[in-house]
Amino acid sequence: MPLGQKTGDSRYCGVETQFEDDIAKLLASNINGCFDFILPPLMDPTYRPSLASNENGAGVPPFSGSDLVLSPSQWSSHVVGKISSWIDLDSEDQVLRMDSEITLKQEIAWASHLSLQACLLPPPRGTSCANYARCVNQILQGLNKMQLWLRVPLEKSDNDAMEGDTNHLSGGPVDSWDCWNSFRVLCEHHSQLSIALDVLSSLPSGNSLGRWFGEPVKSAIIHTNAFLTNAKGYPCLSKRHQKLLVEFFNHSIQIVISGGPVHNTSTENVPTNYIDGKFLKACSIFCIDGHPLRSYLDYIGHLYQRMDPLPEQERFELSYRDFLQSPLQPLMDNLEAQTYETFEKDVVKYSQYQRAVSKALMDRVPDEDACTTTTVLMVVGAGRGPLVRASLQAAEETGRKLKVYAVEKNPNAVVTLHSLVKLEGWENTVTIVSSDMRCWDALRKLIYWYVSELLGSFGDNELSPECLDGAQRFLKDNGISIPSSYTSFLQPVTASKLYNDVKSHNDLVQFETAYVVKLHSVAKLSPSQPVFTFSHPEHSTKKSNQRYKKLRFEIPSDTGSAMVHGFAGYFDATLYKDVHLGIEPSIATPNMFSWFAIFFPLRTPICVRPDSPLEVHFWRCCSSTKVWYEWCVTSPSSSAIHNCNGRSYWVGL
Numbered sequence: 047m048p049l050g051q052k053t054g055d056s057r058y059c060g061v062e063t064q065f066e067d068d069i070a071k072l073l074a075s076n077i078n079g080c081f082d083f084i085l086p087p088l089m090d091p092t093y094r095p096s097l098a099s100n101e102n103g104a105g106v107p108p109f110s111g112s113d114l115v116l117s118p119s120q121w122s123s124h125v126v127g128k129i130s131s132w133i134d135l136d137s138e139d140q141v142l143r144m145d146s147e148i149t150l151k152q153e154i155a156w157a158s159h160l161s162l163q164a165c166l167l168p169p170p171r172g173t174s175c176a177n178y179a180r181c182v183n184q185i186l187q188g189l190n191k192m193q194l195w196l197r198v199p200l201e202k203s204d205n206d207a208m209e210g211d212t213n214h215l216s217g218g219p220v221d222s223w224d225c226w227n228s229f230r231v232l233c234e235h236h237s238q239l240s241i242a243l244d245v246l247s248s249l250p251s252g253n254s255l256g257r258w259f260g261e262p263v264k265s266a267i268i269h270t271n272a273f274l275t276n277a278k279g280y281p282c283l284s285k286r287h288q289k290l291l292v293e294f295f296n297h298s299i300q301i302v303i304s305g306g307p308v309h310n311t312s313t314e315n316v317p318t319n320y321i322d323g324k325f326l327k328a329c330s331i332f333c334i335d336g337h338p339l340r341s342y343l344d345y346i347g348h349l350y351q352r353m354d355p356l357p358e359q360e361r362f363e364l365s366y367r368d369f370l371q372s373p374l375q376p377l378m379d380n381l382e383a384q385t386y387e388t389f390e391k392d393v394v395k396y397s398q399y400q401r402a403v404s405k406a407l408m409d410r411v412p413d414e415d416a417c418t419t420t421t422v423l424m425v426v427g428a429g430r431g432p433l434v435r436a437s438l439q440a441a442e443e444t445g446r447k448l449k450v451y452a453v454e455k456n457p458n459a460v461v462t463l464h465s466l467v468k469l470e471g472w473e474n475t476v477t478i479v480s481s482d483m484r485c486w487d488a489l490r491k492l493i494y495w496y497v498s499e500l501l502g503s504f505g506d507n508e509l510s511p512e513c514l515d516g517a518q519r520f521l522k523d524n525g526i527s528i529p530s531s532y533t534s535f536l537q538p539v540t541a542s543k544l545y546n547d548v549k550s551h552n553d554l555v556q557f558e559t560a561y562v563v564k565l566h567s568v569a570k571l572s573p574s575q576p577v578f579t580f581s582h583p584e585h586s587t588k589k590s591n592q593r594y595k596k597l598r599f600e601i602p603s604d605t606g607s608a609m610v611h612g613f614a615g616y617f618d619a620t621l622y623k624d625v626h627l628g629i630e631p632s633i634a635t636p637n638m639f640s641w642f643a644i645f646f647p648l649r650t651p652i653c654v655r656p657d658s659p660l661e662v663h664f665w666r667c668c669s670s671t672k673v674w675y676e677w678c679v680t681s682p683s684s685s686a687i688h689n690c691n692g693r694s695y696w697v698g699l
């Protein structure tokens with residue numbers, strides 16, 4: 047029974063159980079108790095291969111019940127297999143080590159046979175986990191679709207708090223992220239190796255928590271002793287835990303409840319509104335009461351159900367989350383009708399342009415000249431006309447006179463422009479020019495302003511600088527450009543999903559390509575920094591559109607170490623004076639959806655520590671036929687220079 051349903055999106059909750067011979071009974075009692083799935087040990091915990099083999103030392107006796115006790119769909123939908131927690135593959139004790147390896151492989155083979163969707167691996171014991179990782183890596187090479195969830199405590203812990211054994215540990219606090227990181231690096235970032243986070247009563251800092259949202263966390267195991275007690279004696283969570291759970295829900299991370307009940311509540315007496323006066327027992331109509339963890343489950347259900355529904359735009363964008371797309375090349379290619387239609391729906395974008403044109407008209411044409419002065423404006427890259435419309439509306443709004451040239455090089459969009467002009471009766475005001483703005487030379491120095499939207503997610507990446515340089519020759523000496531400038535921004539991110547998607551192509555080209563992506567399962571490790579700025583018109587005689595920038599990012603000290611899989615890129619554009627639009631997160635234009643961020647991957651992810659800054663170099667390179675970016679990291683370690691000579695990714699002129 048899902049925790050609740052929100053616009054077709056459900057979240058489920060599982061429960062960690064003890065070993066039980068009769069798994070059918072175990073499942074039934076937990077499903078009746080409203081849990082969606084169970085996490086039981088797959089093998090009798092007393093089983094040891096070295097003690098179990100027969101007299102000849104060969105053969106394995108049954109270590110679990112028959113697969114027939116559950117149907118295949120019950121196994122795959124309702125059971126996550128828990129691998130024996132006693133295993134220690136890095137033990138000094140050779141017998142234990144060998145027993146552990148055999149057991150791990152047997153259990154995973156059994157779980158694959160049952161078509162389980164996932165198995166929970168016990169946490170690495172301390173910092174030395176090479177043999178454990180080696181065995182898991184071997185298993186991953188031949189695994190079906192099953193995921194392996196490595197159990198990792200969320201809180202930084204003392205070595206000896208991590209699963210008891212301190213034999214191979216050196217002492218001092220261990221950041222569990224470091225254990226995870228070393229394990230996944232040893233397993234070469236395998237996409238089927240993911241994380242189950244153990245959530246206990248204390249939580250690390252917000253920055254430290256944030257890192258995990260860029261990692262492949264599939265499950266959060268909430269321990270009953272992480273719960274507080276409310277005034278009525280029922281379990282509840284601290285504000286920070288509540289916030290964390292909401293983040294888990296937002297990232298489709300499955301919740302699992304673990305441990306025995308530590309609150310003395312009887313489910314029969316659970317009032318229907320014991321929290322905030324709003325709480326309804328999540329599934330009381332459908333479930334049989336009496337599960338000892340029922341009040342914990344109900345509380346988790348309550349947290350999910352009281353979340354605000356996703357705004358409509360976010361719902362529309364759900365399927366784009368963390369989905370890599372190739373950036374548009376509107377200069378080299380002709381955009382399709384569908385693409386223009388998507389642009390045109392973005393009311394916020396055009397209202398910002400309208401505000402900018404209005405402001406410029408008011409500034410540049412005094413009231414007394416309003417009836418006599420006609421401003422000549424050129425919309426460069428007019429598409430199907432929305433900026434023409436926004437400009438004319440600005441003229442109407444301000445009572446100024448406007449003459450518009452609409453320049454567009456896509457002949458298909460020009461067809462629509464002609465019909466728009468006719469439909470709106472703009473024949474005396476709007477002149478359509480079907481040409482590339484860089485080649486058209488019918489007019490010289492007649493244009494007062496040009497208005498354009500040639501911006502990509504990284505500002506200049508759709509070659510606005512080159513196009514506007516071409517158009518500048520029409521501009522009067524005191525002419526202006528809307529936008530007057532734009533700046534790109536970069537920030538380092540943990541983005542294991544994006545990294546694995548790029549890696550799945552097994553091709554260098556994909557690692558040297560920038561992608562447009564609706565970032566979601568990404569940890570932003572440091573505030574973004576400006577990279578390249580372009581201003582228009584550009585009157586300098588030595589102007590060049592080549593750029594180079596070195597950036598130094600500091601990771602906040604309470605984050606701990608983190609993995610950088612690449613860089614998120616954004617832009618901000620000044621349209622006119624204080625009217626801007628952009629997607630840089632701290633100043634992003636609200637409710638504008640025309641642009642997702644851009645992602646520049648790293649071929650080899652780089653681990654950064656808070657005390658050693660990340661040094662990054664970005665170049666914008668130009669030739670007569672194309673523009674491209676090259677990038678690299680030089681500290682704390684050096685990466686290769688990506689996309690040398692634009693060999694993998696470039697934008698055609």
Ligand SMILES: C[S@@+](CC[C@H](N)C(=O)[O-])C[C@H]1O[C@@H](n2cnc3c(N)ncnc32)[C@H](O)[C@@H]1O
Binds near residue numbers: 389499
């Ligand atoms: C991002 S679209 C914006 C279209 C329109 N302004 C809108 O907001 O829907 C950029 C437009 O500029 C056009 N374009 C790009 N480079 C151009 C050039 N050098 N000359 C003329 N049009 C160009 C493209 O064909 C495309 O229609």
